[in-house]
Amino acid sequence: MIDFGYGLTPSATLKVENVKNPHFEQLHALEPDVVKCIACGSCTASCSAGVFTEMSLRRVILSLQRGREKETLPMLRHCMLCGKCQLVCPRGINTRHLILSIGKVYKMEEGL
């Protein structure tokens, strides 16, 4: 092969139609409230870890819904389970329990 000095760049678009999400369905069965998120960002704003790290529960939930679970572990590992997000969630989601369930379903125990 002649090297022309350029190559193919993989598409950066989200392929949502191909997302097979058995884990998310499992999570949904365990935590029905996970689909109630309205992405207001209250959790992230009050997150004691989010000030110093990339932790953002809003983005974790979105990433899981889009089948990008690999992106969530680096965020979730910073969570200290303080529960402040639960105090401010306007939809009343039990966020602390949700984070524990994400760890369980996605087998992230060692990371968390």
Add this chain to the structure above:
Amino acid sequence: MSQNVVVIGGGPAGIEASRRLRDLGYTPILIEKEPVLGGHLARWDRLFPDGVESASILRPMLEDLDGVKYFTDTEISSINRLKDTWVVMLSNGLSAQVRAILLTTGFDLFKAEKKEEYGYGIYDRVITNADLETWFKSGAAPQHDDVNVIGFVHCVGSRDEKAGNRQCSKVCCVTAVKQACEIKERFPDATVYCFYMDLRMFGRKYEDLYLKAQKDFGIRFVRGRVSEVSEDLDGHLFVKAEDTLFGKPLKIKMDLLVLMAGMAPSAETQELARMVNVLPGEDGFFTPQSIIGSPCSASREGIFYAGTATGPKTIPETLSEANAAALAIDRYLKMPQKR
């Protein structure tokens, strides 16, 4: 002698429906618990989307009450069914026997102190949309002279399950944008932020107002709900939110924070519902027979609704519904009585 109709609640819906019932040949008996008619509208300075004065809408209505019997400072003591009529006892000792009652009990402004994390009633520099209107209306000077950074918090007591108000209050988005422009007119050098989750600019000219806020007033819009407010030693505010479009938490020092308190069901709803034997919705507002098909009729014979008693509405929607309710009552009273 013309037939009486009892109208409970002397806000825009009650006043408008009473005038219309009078035009149709009835004698409306309008009951208001406050010392003056006009409801929330009487306390508001200007209205979206064009900024007309509230008084310019309310004054002509109040000047046209000939033929309407109204009682202020009056409450409902009891309502009882007697054959096919309703007997309404008033706190002033009077009573009326009527075939139709119109409930125009409106809404209560959400009590912003319930959202303790925003510090209303704790921090001096946290005020509500209603406080701001009072300030605009009275022309009184602001409490603080260093007002350089001002924030508006949308959805205070709206779309909030924990606050017991799941519904969108509908009018706060455009009210916030209106007030942001108005405050910018008074403090041209100030930086004004709006913290929103969604901007629901559903009405005609609302989107234009939003555009004007961006283009002519330089209002800065941040997509994220304010999660908490704290105060520093000088009494300035620290506001925390996530800039959800940027994906990072945000902290900002502010000199004034305006909470957009939403619409909650009026406190009288449960008691009146019990008196006329109807069941309010899960959200605490009265529920009409059909939200689409017959928004003014209750499931009980002779009971009608208009305005925000059945959920958040704008002033023009309320006035249209008041007219619709008057017609629905007229149609009902003209039907041959069942024996």
